[in-house]
Amino acid sequence: MLHSGLIGRSITKSRSPWLHEQEARAQGVALSYELIDFTQRSLDDAALPSVIQDVSDCGFAGFNVTYPFKQQVIASLDALDDSARIVGAVNTVAIRDGRLIGYNTDMSGFRQSVIEGLDGAPMDRVLQLGAGGAGAAVATALLSLGVGRLDIADIDMERVSGLAAMLRARFGAEKVAVRAPHDRDTVEIDGIVNATPVGLRSNPGLPIDAARIEPRHWVADIVYFPLETELLGVARTKGCRTLDGSGMVINQAASAFEIITGMAADRDRMRASFFTA
Structure with a gap:
């Protein structure tokens, strides 16, 4: 099973787990997408590096990042894709052979x-x-x-x-x-x-x-x-x-899914999933 997730604050109502898990299921792949909500878990922002290390140690294929960590996360990464370097912020991280690579699909x-x-x-x-x-x-x-x-x-x-x-x-x-x-x-x-x-x-x-x-x-x-x-x-x-905000979240999620899993995403299917969540 593939593991990914989302790191941020006040994200318990996020539709990302549904979007990612439904798209993986449609392709015959088991994927678990975990919400790591700093607010719900009463974590201080300073805990971000240790949370990222835990995610990496648990064998995640990658994860998404949202408010307020899209810039703070950069200090914990090994490399940046051009998309993240140009924007100066990261919302998607791929984990490859223990290396964390930041991307921006926003x-x-x-x-x-x-x-x-x-x-x-x-x-x-x-x-x-x-x-x-x-x-x-x-x-x-x-x-x-x-x-x-x-x-x-x-x-x-x-x-x-x-x-x-x-x-x-x-x-x-x-x-x-x-x-x-x-x-x-x-x-x-x-x-x-x-x-x-x-x-x-x-x-x-x-x-x-x-x-x-x-x-x-x-x-x-x-x-x-x-x-x-x-x-x-x-x-x-x-x-x-x-x-x-639906168009942005669907398009960025599809690109993030591709980066994290290595599989092509069906954007029309993910759009349909978003509106049935």
Whole structure:
């Protein structure tokens, strides 16, 4: 039997076990996908290296990583794939002969989600909320899709400044602007993307004042539990074009499944599994 799992906080409702185990079962392979929830287990963030060592010692083929460890995990890895090096964050780890190799499938997952769900949407100027590990992947995806200027806001100025510097080095200084923590002005904005944990079932609320959302905006949220976040509910009520987190999670999960198991994933089948979980 193959073993994999997910390391993060407040992940007991994650659909990842269902997605991975169902896809393996459809291919005639037994796979056990374990949720390692630091909140549920009352673990401090500092326990991450020892948890990763335990997972490796238990014979896992690999594991996924989510909030808040997508950047912290890098220090515990032996190597990074180009996908993780470009983004500066890891959400998938393959274990091969005792070596831990980090990948990022969030970027390609979100990128494909935008292609599928926001075709033709204006991308001259986009406001992104959140500059953490997921935010780094989302920002890279947006700029790779041709966003004219990406404004990034985060409560941690050091974190957002670091992300902006990395993105400017790759895409150009004029492509990225840093917003002050509470600067959520949307007058010149085409689209709004939530890449923060605000909106999760465990962290409800709006990441931006509802009054800042106008019918002309498109609004995307990477949160997928719940699928209909308060942000998307407000946006739909106002007539905005919206994109929920399902496309990102399905596409990133399919790529992660391939990296961890070495088997090709059927994305249509995984999409069907997601909506029947």
